[in-house]
Amino acid sequence: MQDTPLTIPQITEKPQVVALFSQGLDSILAIKIIQQQxxxxxAIKFITPFFGYEIKGCEAKFCDQVKSAYAIDLSIIDLTDDYLRMLAAPQYGYGKNFNPCLDCKIMMLSQARILAETWQxxxxxxxEVVGQRPFSQRRDTMRRIEKLSLTExxxxxxxxxxxxxxxxxxxxxLIDxxxxxxxSGRGxxxxxxxxxxxxxxxxxTPAGGCLLTDPGFAKRVKTLYQEGIPTSTDLNLLKFGRFYPLEGTSNFIIVGRHRDDNQQLLKIADHNYFILHLAEMAGPVAIxxxxxxxxxxxxxxxxxxxKAKNLSSVKVEWRKGSKSGNLTIETTLAG
Ligand code: SF4
Structure with missing residues (x-):
């Protein structure tokens, strides 16, 4: 499952234990219990466009915050490339939405195993707590994940x-x-x-968690997988605005719903996307x-x-990388 060589984080002292850090209380407690011995x-936090991606670009700051809040040494590993490939055809299938939970856990634990081997x-x-989640933390599933990730x-x-x-x-x-x-259980x-x-x-407090378990977002992601593997930029754009798939393809239009959406869309869209806005009045951004x-x-x-929705003729400007232009939409087009 590991296609891209794992980046081994730079650390000053080899650890005796590698821990997965989810940011939630349970992983903090698990680490503190072991530190107390x-x-x-x-600790390692894996990120992808579906979870933890808000840390991207400010990894060092985030690790410093965790260190000062909990005295935990943390490294961030971005799994995006392997994860996006895996999501196209997870060996153990999808959950209720587009969430490949078994493959996801196996991937993270396999990576953690490589780190543990590297650092001895x-x-x-x-x-994890037995029985806390209906499927992935059932005893039999936990054992299966251990076997498949070679972490028994x-x-x-x-x-x-x-x-x-x-x-x-x-x-x-070594551990008492x-x-x-x-x-055990959900309490x-x-x-x-x-x-x-x-x-x-x-x-x-428990965070929003994994976007792949959100039915609306998962549906958008699935659309993008129709014709191959989307880029992380595609996936980050999907998090904002109104989404209009272009039927039968992995292409799409997104229109910002408010100022925040517009700002985010402009920040994310690069030279591979057309960016549109109204030429003669303020309004949303479309990608x-x-x-x-x-x-x-x-x-x-x-x-x-x-605000131009009732006007008979609307001029729209577009740009894509260094190219730009404009077009006029007549209401007759609106249908
Ligand atoms: S919900 Fe499933 S797919 Fe998402 S992070 Fe958790 S295990 Fe991975």
């Missing part, structure tokens, strides 16, 4: 460890099993009580991924979502 932990770390830690005996879930078979690090006495926990009370006991107060022949349709979508 005197072990050096290196004894264990990989996650904040290496993968330790400190919050539920006492309900699971001992890992090698526990058997060797007695100081691990037996949490949050034990974690909150443990956080209080450990004086962790400023933990983040077109497609051929020049689709410009009238994009201009029409733009007109419909602007």
């Amino acid at each position: 005197g072990l050096k932990v290196q 770390a004894a264990s990989i830690v996650t904040g 005996g290496l993968l330790l879930r400190p919050l539920s460890a006492k309900l699971l078979a001992p890992t090698k690090a526990e058997e060797l006495g 099993r007695e100081q691990l926990f037996d949490f 949050r009370k034990p974690q909150i009580a443990l956080a209080e006991k450990m004086k962790i107060t400023n933990y983040p 077109l991924k497609g051929d020049k022949q689709h410009l009238p349709l994009a201009a029409e979508k733009l007109r419909r979502h602007s």
